[in-house]
Amino acid sequence: MNRQSCMYMLRDAREGIQRNIGAAAAAAVLIFVAMLIAGILLLGRFGVGDLLGYLESQVAMKLYVDPAADTKAIATILREKSFVQSAEIETKEQMLDRLAAFFTGREHLLVSFQESQIPDAIRLELRDKTQMKLVAEQLQAMNGITKVVYPQQFAETILHWSSELNRYGLGLLLGMAALAFGMVFIAMNLALYQRQQEIRVRLLLGANPWHVRGQFLFEGWLIGFVGSLPAALAVYALFSSILLPLQKSFPLVFHFSQGMVYEMMGGMAVAGSLVGLSASYVSTRKLIDHA
Incomplete structure (x- = not known):
């Protein structure tokens, strides 16, 4: 053409x-x-x-502990489980220190969190991520655990x-x-x-x-x-x-x-x-x- x-x-x-x-x-x-x-x-x-x-690639979950329970004792028990790679305790103070950067310029919000009753948590890392949901269901029924949060849930x-x-x-x-x-x-x-x-x-x-x-x-x-x-x-x-x-x-x-x-x-x-x-x-x- x-x-x-x-x-x-x-x-x-x-x-x-x-x-x-x-x-x-x-x-x-x-x-x-x-x-x-x-x-x-x-x-x-x-x-x-x-x-x-x-x-889906994440292998860690967070367990919130009942304030009346012994967080260290629960963490010790979890470390002995065969499916657990590691278990680290995260206190209220540690969590707030980690999140402090997000409250820059809004310190009043940080103060309100400091005054709230935030429970201790245990960061649990599993050996096999494919077992995340099954392990979460088992831990949810464990005494002293109030809530289990894991990435696959989201x-x-x-x-x-x-x-x-x-x-x-x-x-x-x-x-x-x-x-x-x-x-x-x-x-x-x-x-x-x-x-x-x-x-x-x-x-x-x-x-x-x-x-x-x-x-x-x-x-x-x-x-x-x-x-x-x-x-x-x-x-x-x-x-x-x-x-x-x-x-x-x-x-x-x-x-x-x-x-x-x-x-x-x-x-x-x-x-x-x-x-x-x-x-x-x-x-x-x-x-x-x-x-």
């Missing part, structure tokens, strides 16, 4: 879209929203995956809510994609009916139906691309402003990569373009074949 043909196609596409600017703009906005939802779901999936992987909660969000998010994504498909279909149908006489004349003069259809396919692709490109850029902005700082703050937990995001952006642009292209193909197939 030479430069003159490209310029003609671009000019014809611009004029065709301008004739139905309302429908074309609505379709582009719907594609933008659908691709943005897809991008946010993928970013969230990457972040949750890294967080779950980190939590992982299960995060996984549950992540699955729920993905389910509803996927439903919303499919709904928006279907609406976008419908709007591109309507925009192309309007363009076809407005130019029906022109199309028939071109076909009667011997024009290849695929060449005639190609112009409308290009318009549909252009609507999809225009809608998906800003969505890809918005997802990159979210990645740069939220996930990258998060990775810098917690490098052991999150492991994002620029290449991963670039691939996702490219996929979003391709997916949005395909929505527009497929809707345009469906709308032109019957009319041009029977023109």
Whole structure:
């Protein structure tokens, strides 16, 4: 295809879209929203995956001891268990010293914690992380232990809510994609009916139906691309402003990569373009074949 043909196609596409600017703009906005939802779901999936992987890799749990119990005696008993790697006592004072940096400028909150009845805790490290849940259930029934907290417990909660969000998010994504498909279909149908006489004349003069259809396919692709490109850029902005700082703050937990995001952006642009292209193909197939 030479430069003159490209310029003609671009000019014809611009004029065709301008004739139905309302429908074309609505379709582009719907594609933008659908691709943005897809991008946010993928970013969230990457972040949750890294967080779950980190939590699952942990082999330590924390046991809160009844104030009336002897913390040292319980720790001694636990150290004798075959599944225990180590057991360290953490007193109220030690915990507050460790958290003091988080209360800089808010010392009144630290004072309120100091005055509260925070129980002693035992930090327990297991030999086998796969036994974490079973051991936690056994220790919960042990005399003198009021509460057992372990990372996999949070992982299960995060996984549950992540699955729920993905389910509803996927439903919303499919709904928006279907609406976008419908709007591109309507925009192309309007363009076809407005130019029906022109199309028939071109076909009667011997024009290849695929060449005639190609112009409308290009318009549909252009609507999809225009809608998906800003969505890809918005997802990159979210990645740069939220996930990258998060990775810098917690490098052991999150492991994002620029290449991963670039691939996702490219996929979003391709997916949005395909929505527009497929809707345009469906709308032109019957009319041009029977023109």
